[in-house]
Amino acid sequence: MPLEQHSDPFEEQLSAGMRHAAGAFETDRAALVTTGAARGRRRLLLRRRAAVAGGAAGLALVGVGGALLLPGAGSRTDRTSVAADSRHPSASPSAAPSPVSGDSLIRTLEKLLPSGKFSGAEARGTDEGAPYVHLVFDDGKGAAAVGVGLGRVQPGSDQARQVTECPGKAYAHYDTCGTSRLPDGSVVMVLQGYEYPDRRVDTKWWNAELVSPQGHHVSVSEWNAAAEKDAPITRSQPPLTPAQLKHIASAAAWRDAIDAMPEDKKKPTAEPSATESTAFAPVAPTLKSLLPKGLTVSESSGEDSGFGYVVADDGKGRSLVQVNVQAGMADVAGDLFGSGAETLPDGTRVAVHQGPGEKGGAGVVMWTVDTLRTDGTRVVISAFNSGAQDTAATRKTPVLTIAQLRSIALSPKWFL
């Protein structure tokens, strides 16, 4: 955060006094985080309910789509209430085609699906926020939830690439995933996975994500149950084949609906922060370049900066290595670097943690080197003695030593 200079001694003292007063407050952070995430999940659900109640009145609410259907498009954390959301889009009277109603989106999906029975349809039109359709489809072999979410992404952006990029096996369990390019230049990813990545319930979730060259983003999902979560499995597989999913995702009607969405001019503006515009290198390629010779990398994340990982092997077993690069972390230095932390001559702080893994893989250990530069940039690297955090240990120790982790974290190559 930019540091303000206060000229008045009273203001200086007030600043110091507030730091002192605030520093005295402690709480169970883990509990805060857990409850916060739970609220987020509930919030998604409530927002869908609010949209249904306020918009397409009279539609029954059966089965509620989740975050995966609505990848952030149109959501606005900066608006302070659910009610405020619906007022906002009027800010942009640009010449968009006339809005497409939720009912019309439901009819579109019904037409695209094979013959069968439909129930529990729920939708949001293009002038109410992020449009979606959700219904229960039964082809005679068991009811299944099917959903479509619509949005825009910046063509060529990181986000456009990420939504059509198969997730790393180190972080997600799925059966099959593939990406292909359509004749019109659109990219589609079809993933056959599970509603719960840890498969505590075996609900299958199959999903197609399409991004067109113009930035249309269509997400089609289906399950082998009448709802995504908390519903019994009704059939062994979801009803639509991967080819059918792809076909539905590429329907022109969805793109017309996305074109009818009002431009959200406010969306790309995030927090201003002239002092924190340091550019970070893409994590996985940088990490690869910093690994000692003789390691084989079997898997790695893409070109993202901020977070990335590789799975490396020195011949003795797979080992996941992940890195976070974050700006503006100076104010939490006290939380991250305790009294045992080391301070280098240039002011960089370094902390080392060695402990058990956090995701339940049997015998998994996690070695972490956390570093904080004086400008507030944090590079934290963790290595595991397994190819994923939630699978059993594949080797005795991670593929990198603490000294190697430290030298990677302190490399200047993280900053462009």
Place this chain on the structure above:
Amino acid sequence: MWQVRADEYAEFAAVRAGHLYRSACLLTAGDTHLAEDLVQETLGRLYVSWRRVARVENPAGYAQTVLLRTFLTHQRRRSSTERAMEVLPDRPDDGAGRDMPLRLTLLEALARLPAKDRAVVVLRYWEDRSVEETAQVMNVSSAAVRTRCVRALGRLRELLGEDLGEYARP
């Protein structure tokens, strides 16, 4: 990429929760229950749009902004309570009758400011934001921030005295 995103969110939330909580404690003038509630709500909002939040240049600053706006919304909903706080008397005999310092503590003093004034003070003097940034976070003009700031500082001087040295001692 949802699992990677989830991990990224969890990591972010774990690291930021402490700072958000302390900010919330100042905003609520020491009401720790409300502060916890505000932080949970903030983390919930970030969760909902994490995919987008993760891409902004400064997610930490963004989180602070969400917290502040969550606080202001909360205050609007309880506007009657807020007015009651604004007209609270100064309790001059707090220290006179008992063996307590005459002046209020910093948190008590903050509690006597209207919520928006308190928010300005927290942004300017705890988060070290400029007048312009404060204005942007609060969706008001820079002039409005300056006015609130001058008024709040005057009130705090009245309540705390000119020398704040004792509150700032580590």
